[in-house]
Amino acid sequence: MPRTSDSRQRMVRSAAQLVRRQGYAATGWRQVVTASTAPWGSQAHHFPGGKEQLVAEAVTLSGARFERLLQAAMADAHPAEAVQLWADVAASELAVSDWADGCPVATVALETAHTSEVMSTACAAAFQSWQDVLRRAMTNRGLTEADAASLSMLTLSAIEGALLLSRANRSAEPLRVVGRELQALLLARIPGP
Amino acid sequence: MPRTSDSRQRMVRSAAQLVRRQGYAATGWRQVVTASTAPWGSQAHHFPGGKEQLVAEAVTLSGARFERLLQAAMADAHPAEAVQLWADVAASELAVSDWADGCPVATVALETAHTSEVMSTACAAAFQSWQDVLRRAMTNRGLTEADAASLSMLTLSAIEGALLLSRANRSAEPLRVVGRELQALLLARIPGP
Amino acid sequence: MPRTSDSRQRMVRSAAQLVRRQGYAATGWRQVVTASTAPWGSQAHHFPGGKEQLVAEAVTLSGARFERLLQAAMADAHPAEAVQLWADVAASELAVSDWADGCPVATVALETAHTSEVMSTACAAAFQSWQDVLRRAMTNRGLTEADAASLSMLTLSAIEGALLLSRANRSAEPLRVVGRELQALLLARIPGP
Amino acid sequence: MPRTSDSRQRMVRSAAQLVRRQGYAATGWRQVVTASTAPWGSQAHHFPGGKEQLVAEAVTLSGARFERLLQAAMADAHPAEAVQLWADVAASELAVSDWADGCPVATVALETAHTSEVMSTACAAAFQSWQDVLRRAMTNRGLTEADAASLSMLTLSAIEGALLLSRANRSAEPLRVVGRELQALLLARIPGP
DNA sequence: ACATACGGGACACCCCGTTTAT
């Protein structure tokens, strides 16, 4: 028996994947443990808080991962371009996975908003972190704090909504359309470099 | 024993309520039947398609209900005003219900996009119907078909996203902010009456 | 699928046997279901009250069964003889089963006295019914109510205690000794036929 | 880190208490360790024989404790008085603890008679030691060895049985009644001082 | 249209024991 193993990490990663596709309630411990090839008996050890804790960590992981991606995109290009790119990437990810891989946080957020404090907190934190990246990119380009806050929220909302509609319609169109609209909007409102 | 009863209707209504708050997987037959005070032995009779059929109908019902509301709002006022109102109403509904009553379709849509044909179809239809109302209201005000399609999709996406964020953050702010932004945007792009 | 089955009864019977040997906590649903060759999925249907209800019924069954035996014994013979016989039969049952089959109620009674209302009630009722048989047999022989109550309680206590000691010592001696002592005592205190 | 501690002792003591109330199977290692405020990592060190060893020692401890009490009582008074006192004390202990604290050995004895050699041995030893105290007190008062053996076994059985019935009925009556009956019996059969 | 009985299968939880490293 090794003193330490990566079972825990593997479980979180598998949970993140599964929850992204199926949501919280439809994803069982069994499935997570199987998918992660982790030993069954260790869940309680690694996650004394139960499935709730596991999924909360999975959401946090997904949130952090995507935050880094977003940050990189915002560093390289004008927000308008970055958002457009974001929409395109999301659309293709969605299409490639046969409309399975949408926003890794949204489903859990909706399922647990009213149910579980710890999970809804994790979801809120993820969303917040993404908005913050957007907001900072905008203020860096000269927008006032107020405008940046407002515009970043609209941007995030529109993308999340488009992700939802694209998944529901099994079509990339909502993401593409919203991507184009947002690009125009951001170009108009954010000063060039 | 009466030859006809409203059990079926009551079940659909209860399912709609419960699914809006908890999602599909977390809502059980037992809970629906109990909440609707309908007889247990009738589920299979009324819904041979099982829980899937029940929830699909619940989603359709919710979709139709909201479509009528939206249509009324769009008939009375400029889309910019109607959307602003929509956001405000949604925000207060959300707050009053302690962040339980968000979009009645979104949760199910995300949970079942990849799983169930019949439910995802029902969800897509609901979203489509709402977008159509928006689109028609815009063409009626003089927008081109293309612009109306694009703008209505952005509007619906943004509202749906804001509903998600408001629920996740347990705060009405996203809805309020997005409502204001959309109002400005629509005012600018849609000719007056 | 038959409209009705004897699964329920079989489960209760198996539970009675198992609980007699292992007690409540050590006896699992699995074991009961397996032993009774009943279908696994029906426990909740037949016993909505859970394992508690199952075992309570098992205890009640065991209690009623033994009550009939005791009644028959008391009808045929002087209580002194009947008690002596009782002790002998219990001793041989115990020895034959390798000290497994003691009092079918005592273990559960001790385990659950402080824990479960429904089970302790069932146990108390069983004990009470046995004492009542003894008591009535004594009053029928001319003892006063007070004496019969007191003496029947001593008798039941002594037998139960001897069953305990015999099981603990893996020896029939306690039951035999106590049987003899009780016989003498009852002969002395209860008028002949 | 101290080279020696009283953790071991504390665990045994806590186990004795818990097992008295809940029995063996329902009492978990975690509960014992928590209740004893002993370090978790020490169970295997102190009790390589596992829970079985722990509880066997707990039973032995309880047995020895009570043996001393019984011995003191028998030294001071006629067995008839001592037994009467015993019943009274047991009854009040039981009532005060809300029918939780009965015989500290009986439950484990019944649960493990057929299961575990080491535990049933410990239980048998405890019972034996108590009977020996009674027996010696009787021979000391002039009874023959045979009579003392027989009478002490009846006495112990009756008390144990009364403890069981009192716990099951949640009433002190069985202990009181049996106490009185035993007192009379012992007075009649054991010569005065 | 409703009621009841029924059953396969999965659920999340947690226990107990072991193994490592202090």
Place this chain on the structure above:
DNA sequence: ATAAACGGGGTGTCCCGTATGT
């Protein structure tokens, strides 16, 4: 002697669907 990671296996509960009868 203590701490902590770890894992195999089993716990009781409950869900969803169906089959049969009224």
